[in-house]
Amino acid sequence: MNKTVNQKAWLFVVPVVLLVAFNAIIPLMTVVNYSVQETFGDNTFFWAGVLWFEQVLNSERFHDSLMRQIIFTATILAIEVPLGVAIALTMPRKGVWVPVCLVLMALPLLIPWNVVGAMWNIFALPEIGLLGRMLNGIGFDYNFTRQPEDAWFTLILMDVWHWTSLVVLLSYAGLVSIPDAYYQAAKIDGAGGWAIFRHIQLPKMKRVLTIAILLRFMDSFMIYTEAVVLTGGGPGNSTTLLSIDLVKIALGQFDLGPAAAMSLIYFLIILLVSWVFYTLMMRNEQQ
């Protein structure tokens, strides 16, 4: 039997191929192109091999910003995930308060990122900001523009304020999908609050929590706008996270080669961590 081969079908995938090409492949390849070459302007390029990669991987500066980035992401995950789950657990599951709570929770997510940064910057200013004045008023020597610890404190507080809602909403979605029968069965089986959380709620939230953690990991690892508006990476370099450092190298110093190499390393770190995490969670699921 002869199979009819109809090549016209390819036409249907052209739009998506074009979209992905312009959206992802071409920009990425441009970066790859810069990362292996040296340029002195005039659009002349010399082959540089893995020079930039070696330079970035061996630079103290990259190590420092990477370390800051890891500390930042680990801290906000350690706060936002348990806090988000805890808030979701206390939210009502039925009644008139449900929409109210949901809208209140969603509000921070609707604010443009640079506005979040600006808001918190003004909010935390020691002389005129509500938070800054209050903290100083009750006896703390708080000034996020001068003291690194204060800058970190403000940065983390801002992120927690901005993004815990996402964890809450996802966890809440997982919680409300648990049928009443599970709670009834638990009651009959004499399970206490902790046992219900451990054996019913947590397992049922596992999928959404995996997604929440992944999203929060990726977003926080790439955080730029809010942080740059709030602290600009300072005081000094104390809150210069990876993306801020990258922009400084690429657009501040115009070192395109190292910046491109750093972008790729940055990208691969995120990809690798996400993949490992997701695989581990899903493998558990199957067992």
Added chain:
Amino acid sequence: MAKITLDDLRHSYMPNPTAEDDWALKQLDVDWEDGGAYALLGPSGCGKTTLLNIISGLLRPSHGRVLFDGKDVTDLPPDQRHIAQVFQFPVVYDTMTVYDNLAFPLRNRGVAEADVDKRVREIAELTDLTETLNVRAAGLTADGKQKISLGRGLVRTDVNVVMFDEPLTVIDPHLKWQLRSKLKELHQRVGVTMIYVTHDQIEALTFADQVVVMNLGEVVQIGTPVDLFERPQHTFVGHFIGSPGMNVMPCEVSGGNAYVNGVRVEAANAHACAADAKGLEIGVRPEFVSFADDGLPVRVTKVSDAGRFQIVDASHDGGSIKLLVAEGDEIPADTAKLKFDSAHTQVYDGGWIVGAKGGAA
């Protein structure tokens, strides 16, 4: 184990019920004997699940009391009532093994691990779960999960009653039969009171010694499957149980005889009717109607072959009537006369059987 008494029980989901329709359960005074196998049968929305949740303590009745062996448990939470419940959709603790699932109710109550082990293995044996004890519960099929639910109920030694809320809904048809026989067998071996809620008459009639038929929040009849079939206390029971359901048609009674369209028909309780009663109906199951030389004149309109018997639809002046005829028996082509079996024909007044007004009213 315990005898369960429902005393003057009423329930409404509204805070201030006024109209009769506001009550999900209207008025219940029922005794469930210790060790019995009961089925709660009724159409969807008749209050079966409400009643079940009241007995298990998941719901507090708006009015009345629940007694276990004469002890008032109305205000006790489910875990102190020593009951077990199997839900419509299998409830298992996904992350635990089958063993841990079965052990869960015991461990929550602080039973020593050696006793837990002994008891879990016993119950696993009873419910055919021994081979899957170390498998994660999430990996089992629906019927396996229902067995776990059941096992979790039976594992406690102090269980008063096991309740089933339409437990076969998600089970494959060919396994339903198996699981149902398993339940019946377990009831005989364990001897614990079982209450089985269903809207499926076959499940109810095959499982239970006593079937409680409910409609619109009230109990219309409590009886053995034979009672329900031969002497329905209410036309609803006649309709709901049996396939096809009971024929019900308007009738008049005078001088101790029943008349349909002016033709005299046999009825067991016609003599008990008040002479001036209005709105009477006569009920007779298709099984107890037959063709005869003399009787109610009808026209045969349809014959459907149901295998071992034929279902005949016939029409008379006041409506239609169904009867069952054995396979191969001759059926008159057009006009015919019908006779009712007098022992199994009853007169109903306002839906309830005339004479012996039984059940809860």
